[in-house]
Amino acid sequence: MTSQNNFDAIVIGAGIVGATTSLALTKAGLRVLVLDRGPVAGGTTGAGEGNILVSDKEPGPELELALMSRDLWFELGDDVGDSFELEAKGGVVVSRGDDTALRDFAKRQQSAGVNAQLVDGNELRKLEPHLAPGMNSGAFYPQDSQCQPMLAAAQILKRVRERGGIVKTGTMVTKFVIVSNRVKGVETSEGIFNAPTIVNAAGTWAGEISKLAGSFLPIAPRKGFILVTAPMPQIINHKVYDSDYVANVASGEADLQTSTVVEGTRSGTILIGASRERVGFDGSMNIDVLRRLAAQATSLFPILRDVQLLRAYRGFRPYAPDHLPVIGEDSLIAGLWHSAGHEGAGIGLAPGSARLLTEQITGRSSFMDASPFSPRRFQGGSA
Amino acid sequence: MIAIVGAGPAGLSAAVAAAKLGQQVILIDSSPRLGGQYWRHLPSNWGVGRPPYFAKAQELFDEVLSNPLITRFSNAHVWQAEKKAEQFNLYVVRNGVEEIVKAEKVILATGAYDRALPFPGWDLPGVMTAGAAQSMLKSHGVLVGKKFVIAGTGPFLLPVATGLAAAGAEVVGLYEANNPLRWILNLHGLILNPSKIREGIYFLKKLRSLGIKVHYGKEIQSAVSDGVLVDGKKIECDTVAIGSGFVPELSLAGILGAKLKVGADGTVVVDVDQNQQTSIPGLYAAGESTGIGGSSLAVLEGEIAGSTRKGKRLARWRAQVFATGLQRVYPVSNKWQSALTPQTILCRCEEVSLADIHGAIDELGAQDGRSAKLFTRAGMGLCQGRVCGRNVSEIVACHLSRDLTAEERINTAQRPLAAPISLGELGDGLEKNF
Ligand SMILES: Cc1cc2nc3c(=O)[nH]c(=O)nc-3n(C[C@H](O)[C@H](O)[C@H](O)COP(=O)(O)OP(=O)(O)OC[C@H]3O[C@@H](n4cnc5c(N)ncnc54)[C@H](O)[C@@H]3O)c2cc1C
Numbered sequence: 066m067t068s069q070n071n072f073d074a075i076v077i078g079a080g081i082v083g084a085t086t087s088l089a090l091t092k093a094g095l096r097v098l099v100l101d102r103g104p105v106a107g108g109t110t111g112a113g114e115g116n117i118l119v120s121d122k123e124p125g126p127e128l129e130l131a132l133m134s135r136d137l138w139f140e141l142g143d144d145v146g147d148s149f150e151l152e153a154k155g156g157v158v159v160s161r162g163d164d165t166a167l168r169d170f171a172k173r174q175q176s177a178g179v180n181a182q183l184v185d186g187n188e189l190r191k192l193e194p195h196l197a198p199g200m201n202s203g204a205f206y207p208q209d210s211q212c213q214p215m216l217a218a219a220q221i222l223k224r225v226r227e228r229g230g231i232v233k234t235g236t237m238v239t240k241f242v243i244v245s246n247r248v249k250g251v252e253t254s255e256g257i258f259n260a261p262t263i264v265n266a267a268g269t270w271a272g273e274i275s276k277l278a279g280s281f282l283p284i285a286p287r288k289g290f291i292l293v294t295a296p297m298p299q300i301i302n303h304k305v306y307d308s309d310y311v312a313n314v315a316s317g318e319a320d321l322q323t324s325t326v327v328e329g330t331r332s333g334t335i336l337i338g339a340s341r342e343r344v345g346f347d348g349s350m351n352i353d354v355l356r357r358l359a360a361q362a363t364s365l366f367p368i369l370r371d372v373q374l375l376r377a378y379r380g381f382r383p384y385a386p387d388h389l390p391v392i393g394e395d396s397l398i399a400g401l402w403h404s405a406g407h408e409g410a411g412i413g414l415a416p417g418s419a420r421l422l423t424e425q426i427t428g429r430s431s432f433m434d435a436s437p438f439s440p441r442r443f444q445g446g447s448a
Numbered sequence: 449m450i451a452i453v454g455a456g457p458a459g460l461s462a463a464v465a466a467a468k469l470g471q472q473v474i475l476i477d478s479s480p481r482l483g484g485q486y487w488r489h490l491p492s493n494w495g496v497g498r499p500p501y502f503a504k505a506q507e508l509f510d511e512v513l514s515n516p517l518i519t520r521f522s523n524a525h526v527w528q529a530e531k532k533a534e535q536f537n538l539y540v541v542r543n544g545v546e547e548i549v550k551a552e553k554v555i556l557a558t559g560a561y562d563r564a565l566p567f568p569g570w571d572l573p574g575v576m577t578a579g580a581a582q583s584m585l586k587s588h589g590v591l592v593g594k595k596f597v598i599a600g601t602g603p604f605l606l607p608v609a610t611g612l613a614a615a616g617a618e619v620v621g622l623y624e625a626n627n628p629l630r631w632i633l634n635l636h637g638l639i640l641n642p643s644k645i646r647e648g649i650y651f652l653k654k655l656r657s658l659g660i661k662v663h664y665g666k667e668i669q670s671a672v673s674d675g676v677l678v679d680g681k682k683i684e685c686d687t688v689a690i691g692s693g694f695v696p697e698l699s700l701a702g703i704l705g706a707k708l709k710v711g712a713d714g715t716v717v718v719d720v721d722q723n724q725q726t727s728i729p730g731l732y733a734a735g736e737s738t739g740i741g742g743s744s745l746a747v748l749e750g751e752i753a754g755s756t757r758k759g760k761r762l763a764r765w766r767a768q769v770f771a772t773g774l775q776r777v778y779p780v781s782n783k784w785q786s787a788l789t790p791q792t793i794l795c796r797c798e799e800v801s802l803a804d805i806h807g808a809i810d811e812l813g814a815q816d817g818r819s820a821k822l823f824t825r826a827g828m829g830l831c832q833g834r835v836c837g838r839n840v841s842e843i844v845a846c847h848l849s850r851d852l853t854a855e856e857r858i859n860t861a862q863r864p865l866a867a868p869i870s871l872g873e874l875g876d877g878l879e880k881n882f
């Protein structure tokens with residue numbers, strides 16, 4: 066075996082999680098190999114939106130991770146350069162009826178360090194002049210941001226290569242090399258690669274990768290649709306959500322949920338997301354889902370009624386039963402680390418997750434308590 | 449109930465054939481007029497010098513308009529479709545309002561649109577597809593320029609050139625990339641289809657009488673504001689009409705899950721059996737969406753799809769031999785790629801250049817048309833990659849020194865929506881209980 070095939074760490078997955086993790090590991094001084102069976106960002110990262118949100122998260126470990134992650138995104142922007150449309154656009158949550166829930170939620174977030182500003186109808190209309198009448202209350206979240214996730218993953222991986230890392234696309238991991246419950250490397254469609262540390266950043270397919278390694282991780286797909294309109298002049302300034310979006314995100318119900326997030330993009334198209342369905346990897350078009358998204362978007366912004374829908378696309382969010390990401394070392398196989406299951410927040414949470422995992426891999430102290438994310442919660446070990 | 453999507457030669461003949469058997473037919477087309485790409489603009493009485501195909505068109509128009517079994521939906525775009533419990537639901541936006549059409553049998557006769565190959569300067573204002581120039585003339589009576597150059601490949605350029613010249617435009621030259629002498633190697637295609645020889649002679653005479661010079665084996669290298677460059681020589685003109693074959697319109701076939709296949713020339717088409725039935729029972733396809741072969745083949749396929757009559761199979765076979773000849777005589781080689789410069793725009797909607805695509809591959813890890821699109825926005829604009837999708841995929845494959853896989857070709861040919869719909873109409877559908 067040549068030293069060419071030996072690395073300090075192998076990252077499986079060239080999505081946003083694999084990209085940010087490999088850059089963090091590279092910066093920590095490790096020689097990293099990134100493997101993906103497809104192209105860069107060919108998985109869920111290429112099929113979602115680029116919201117980097119704090120507004121939709123309950124106080125708790127995920128919010129703590131999101132707040133750190135959001136700041137790290139802007140550090141990444143400085144490091145990698147303004148090449149992936151990173152923008153602190155701000156989010157506006159609106160309520161149509163009883164706004165008690167929205168207010169309570171915002172107040173609890175404030176005490177957790179989120180900049181959440183309650184606004185009345187007049188202020189709402191200043192933020193978003195085209196909102197439908199009857200929206201009398203809301204909250205403004207200046208920290209909410211966005212990026213173009215495919216470009217972000219690609220630009221970050223470019224940086225990894227510039228710093229000596231290797232990125233191999235079109236390379237499928239087929240088998241693990243394991244000696245006495247410790248990883249030694251992986252077998253792939255392009256040969257064997259060795260490393261004492263292997264990171265499973267395979268998103269929705271992370272369960273399959275764990276299985277290949279003889280372990281177990283309950284990650285399943287949750288389908289989502291996004292609508293894309295024809296380009297138009299900018300009429301929507303922020304990301305605008307319906308207040309029941311938050312309830313939807315935190316829900317575990319299987320059947321269809323839709324709650325609107327409407328936002329304009331730099332290219333002038335408007336993105337309308339997102340639905341949540343647990344239907345396995347069934348990729349078929351669900352016309353009713355599209356209708357619901359459109360109805361909700363036009364009820365927020367009646368001006369959108371005449372805008373043409375150009376395209377709809379779908380992706381599969383990777384989710385764990387408790388809706389928290391899995392970040393940490395496998396409890397059965399030593400040297401196997403997971404960062405997966407970020408569900409509908411993988412873009413937002415990626416840099417924070419990368420930092421948390423890298424701190425654990427390199428044995429440094431963590432910026433937050435990582436135990437709520439430990440794979441052990443599903444693998445029967447103690448955290 | 450039979451629903452037919454597309455009222456071109458294939459859809460019209462399918463409608464007539466089905467109605468003759470006593471079937472109820474709904475004939476849906478996005479245009480206000482019957483006829484599809486080629487026949488849409490025929491005047492109701494052509495007078496002298498009418499082209500040979502006119503008789504058939506007239507017969508079908510008359511029948512469709514007079515047969516009470518045929519209901520016409522014009523200005524009607526089928527944007528979405530599904531098959532539920534042995535029944536097809538077509539979601540149609542007619543005159544801006546969405547409605548549902550339910551049918552046990554659906555015939556897709558959605559045709560094709562012309563393929564434009566990029567070259568330096570093709571994004572200048574005076575450059576357009578041959579189909580667009582023709583349609584502006586015939587639908588709106590507008591000559592989009594005064595002095596035309598027609599370029600590309602295929603016999604479909606002939607009616608465009610003669611049509612423009614007959615309407616008073618100056619056609620300074622027709623540049624046909626291939627040499628029709630190649631027909632000598634594909635003579636059976638002509639011998640089996642004597643009407644095509646007559647059609648060819650008709651157009652050659654017309655070209656001569658209109659004084660249009662045809663340059664065989666010649667391609668334009670680039671366009672500038674007041675002309676084009678051919679063999680390093682400038683030819684002055686104000687408008688360039690281009691077309692290099694056709695791209696079948698497959699959105700609905702893809703949405704309904706019909707099997708698609710890649711033809712010998714790399715074109716993706718709907719896979720059909722002897723009766724024009726697709727892999728989905730009850731779903732048929734006819735005309736250019738099953739392979740490019742001209743209007744007479746489209747008529748025969750439509751007739752078979754509409755009636756499932758065996759009698760027309762021999763005639764269809766003959767026309768298919770001609771279609772194969774067309775592919776061989778007028779191939780689109782990869783040569784167009786070598787004329788591009790790094791600055792040449794490939795996606796006009798989003799202004800993505802060749803250098804952008806190469807950068808996405810070399811620096812960002814794009815490996816196929818999809819990732820090149822995600823990194824550059826090529827194909828994300830108004831036309832949704834209908835113009836650039838196939839070209840970009842071919843460039844990516846070529847840059848990575850590989851061939852496009854059948855799967856990639858098929859992916860590039862599919863779109864999740866067959867036509868746009870307004871968000872208002874879409875949302876209102878919730879209350880309509882379709
Ligand atoms: C409709 C929708 C909207 C969304 N909107 C947002 C949003 O606004 N904000 C947000 O933060 N998140 C959003 N998300 C979620 C986000 O997209 C995901 O959480 C995130 O992309 C997950 O990234 P990842 O790197 O874990 O997975 P992926 O991007 O899927 O990467 C995993 C990679 O692993 C590779 N792989 C799998 N198996 C193997 C193997 N055997 N060998 C080699 N490679 C393999 C795959 O090819 C893939 O490229 C959305 C998701 C959807 C579907």
Ligand SMILES: Cc1cc2nc3c(=O)[nH]c(=O)nc-3n(C[C@H](O)[C@H](O)[C@H](O)COP(=O)(O)OP(=O)(O)OC[C@H]3O[C@@H](n4cnc5c(N)ncnc54)[C@H](O)[C@@H]3O)c2cc1C
Nearest residue numbers: 454456457458478484485486526558559579735736742743
């Ligand atoms: C510029 C040009 C010149 C040509 N010259 C010749 C020639 O000289 N000789 C010859 O034999 N052939 C010629 N053709 C080719 C000829 O147009 C085709 O062979 C013929 O039109 C194919 O018939 P069709 O029925 O398959 O499709 P089309 O005639 O293309 O009809 C398809 C119809 O379906 C409609 N449609 C598609 N999708 C939808 C939807 N989702 N909802 C509603 N309606 C939809 C379209 O609007 C269109 O009207 C030419 C074509 C062009 C563009």
